[in-house]
Amino acid sequence: MCGIVGGVSKRNVLPILLEGLKRLEYRGYDSAGVAFRNNKKVSLVKTQGRVADLESQLDGSLKSLQGIAHTRWATHGVPSTKNAHPQDSGNSIFVVHNGIIENHENLRKKLTKEGFKFKSDTDTEVISHLVNLYKTKGYDFDSAVMRTIAELKGAYALGIIDLDNPDLVIGAREHSPLVVGEGIEENFIASDVMALSQVTNKFKFLQDGQIALIGSDKIQIMSKNGTAKKIPTQEIDSNSFTNDLAGYSHFMEKEIFEQPKALQDALQGRVTSEGTQEGIFGAGFEDQVKDVTNIQIVACGTSFHAGRIFEFWSHKFLGVNCRVDYGSEYQYQEPIKTDKTLLVTISQSGETADTLSSLKFAKKTGKPVTLTICNVANSSMCRESDFSLLTNAGPEIGVASTKAFVTQLACLNLLLLTMMQLKKQPKKAIQNISSSLLQLPKKINKTFDMLKVYKDVAKLLFNKNSALFLGRGMYFPIAREGALKLKEISYIHAEAYPAGELKHGPLALIDKDMPVLALVPDNEHLDKIQSNIQEVAARKGRVITIGPLGKTKIGKNGGHIKIPKTLDLHNPIISVVPMQLISYYTALLKGTDVDKPRNLAKSVTVE
Ligand code: G6P
Numbered sequence: 262m263c264g265i266v267g268g269v270s271k272r273n274v275l276p277i278l279l280e281g282l283k284r285l286e287y288r289g290y291d292s293a294g295v296a297f298r299n300n301k302k303v304s305l306v307k308t309q310g311r312v313a314d315l316e317s318q319l320d321g322s323l324k325s326l327q328g329i330a331h332t333r334w335a336t337h338g339v340p341s342t343k344n345a346h347p348q349d350s351g352n353s354i355f356v357v358h359n360g361i362i363e364n365h366e367n368l369r370k371k372l373t374k375e376g377f378k379f380k381s382d383t384d385t386e387v388i389s390h391l392v393n394l395y396k397t398k399g400y401d402f403d404s405a406v407m408r409t410i411a412e413l414k415g416a417y418a419l420g421i422i423d424l425d426n427p428d429l430v431i432g433a434r435e436h437s438p439l440v441v442g443e444g445i446e447e448n449f450i451a452s453d454v455m456a457l458s459q460v461t462n463k464f465k466f467l468q469d470g471q472i473a474l475i476g477s478d479k480i481q482i483m484s485k486n487g488t489a490k491k492i493p494t495q496e497i498d499s500n501s502f503t504n505d506l507a508g509y510s511h512f513m514e515k516e517i518f519e520q521p522k523a524l525q526d527a528l529q530g531r532v533t534s535e536g537t538q539e540g541i542f543g544a545g546f547e548d549q550v551k552d553v554t555n556i557q558i559v560a561c562g563t564s565f566h567a568g569r570i571f572e573f574w575s576h577k578f579l580g581v582n583c584r585v586d587y588g589s590e591y592q593y594q595e596p597i598k599t600d601k602t603l604l605v606t607i608s609q610s611g612e613t614a615d616t617l618s619s620l621k622f623a624k625k626t627g628k629p630v631t632l633t634i635c636n637v638a639n640s641s642m643c644r645e646s647d648f649s650l651l652t653n654a655g656p657e658i659g660v661a662s663t664k665a666f667v668t669q670l671a672c673l674n675l676l677l678l679t680m681m682q683l684k685k686q687p688k689k690a691i692q693n694i695s696s697s698l699l700q701l702p703k704k705i706n707k708t709f710d711m712l713k714v715y716k717d718v719a720k721l722l723f724n725k726n727s728a729l730f731l732g733r734g735m736y737f738p739i740a741r742e743g744a745l746k747l748k749e750i751s752y753i754h755a756e757a758y759p760a761g762e763l764k765h766g767p768l769a770l771i772d773k774d775m776p777v778l779a780l781v782p783d784n785e786h787l788d789k790i791q792s793n794i795q796e797v798a799a800r801k802g803r804v805i806t807i808g809p810l811g812k813t814k815i816g817k818n819g820g821h822i823k824i825p826k827t828l829d830l831h832n833p834i835i836s837v838v839p840m841q842l843i844s845y846y847t848a849l850l851k852g853t854d855v856d857k858p859r860n861l862a863k864s865v866t867v868e
Pocket of ligand 1: 607
């Protein structure tokens, strides 16, 4: 989704801004732009395309001490040069914006009456004109920004510069992340720490409603009403923010192969073969959750599928009611009020707008204990929650989530074990699950022995228009995750169904051109799912099965992939890896942009 980087320095900031934009590319975008001080004026360069196109339009000898830059993921107005940011007003006020201004139509009317002419279809342009309006009325730049912000409804992270203020960038945030990066004789703003990790490891994380005035020698933070605010500077290990492919062709490929190590990092120091360590979710967590009677999970996309698997674990091993809602839907359901609810938000980024607003909504409408399982320390969700557990997957750059998912499941398993311990469940059961969990990195590594098999399956899929994924019980969310991976990166329509629902509709779709991927567990569902597979085969459907039994064999009409066997509750985690790789190799055959699939964004910061 959109990305912001801006700064003022005593040295040339243009290469820093461009590098920042490159580091933000992984979020997904369709156009890019930069506004920078160029002697006595501010120059604006924008492109509907990649950051590399933007760079090629800039004269390499240009030097600038102040600028703001942006990658845009279209919301209001099609992807185009005119709609790309920065948006300017009268060549004097320049604005980059992440988020959506909900009252932009009213503001547009008001500004049109004031004589402003709109050049774009964006909601953002009202911001540059409003600041300009207040400046022409005699307000200083910072006061004009504050008056503007008072009129905005919606979500925003902003970076603003003014022709009359060469040593100032103003940043502001409301429901969309923005950080301040501290340097020596230079300071920056960005929507993501990663954008600035090449220049600093010192960050201030702005809170909603805060404004930052950034000069090369100053950082001043204020609330919306102008009260000075102090926020601590945090040192972040910038080495962990690498965007190096390390010899792989794509980040998604690299991240799939990083999964054993990511899992180890997620488990390290948190669990032994006897169970989980106390305090891993934060001091006092055990005390707060020991008597919860209800677990509510909220998440989006891949993270939602992780939540759906925990739902099965919770019912089976804890006997605690667990419900999972999409972040975008949670607020429309009347939340079930129970005495003691644990609200778990699951998110790779910790910034997904729908999940974040659900968390805020839940806190406003009830008194849940809140826990975030997240890959990004200091993210909005971590800060908004009572407790958090980092997945420790390392930065995930590929838009299609892979290692974040398996580490989310590992962390949810730690939650399960912790709650089993609190409920004084038999030691043996806790030891079994803990030992099996610790074996997972090794078992996932084994799935990499069959790359040729996944490539053969990809050959069966890449020229098809649709595919069906089947699973039962806790394998159904995995089927959904498999279908999501395939559609995200190969653009093949893929649907997942609980296998028992096959005969209630999808069976009508089955023919030789509709490949079916079925998850076949070694549990009480085995016979039933085999019957479902027969139903497909009898209609000339091509079936590829994945499971811990049988032998691996793929022919031109389908076949079977044997995965390493483990405890039934952990098999879903292993079975997702072949599906990730099958999707990846299918996308390669189709020649799609694997890491930046069309229309998608890594971090969705608008509702
Ligand atoms: C986007 C990403 C998905 C991700 C989802 C939720 O759609 O492309 O990969 O699963 O957002 O993101 P989160 O950061 O909250 O896990």
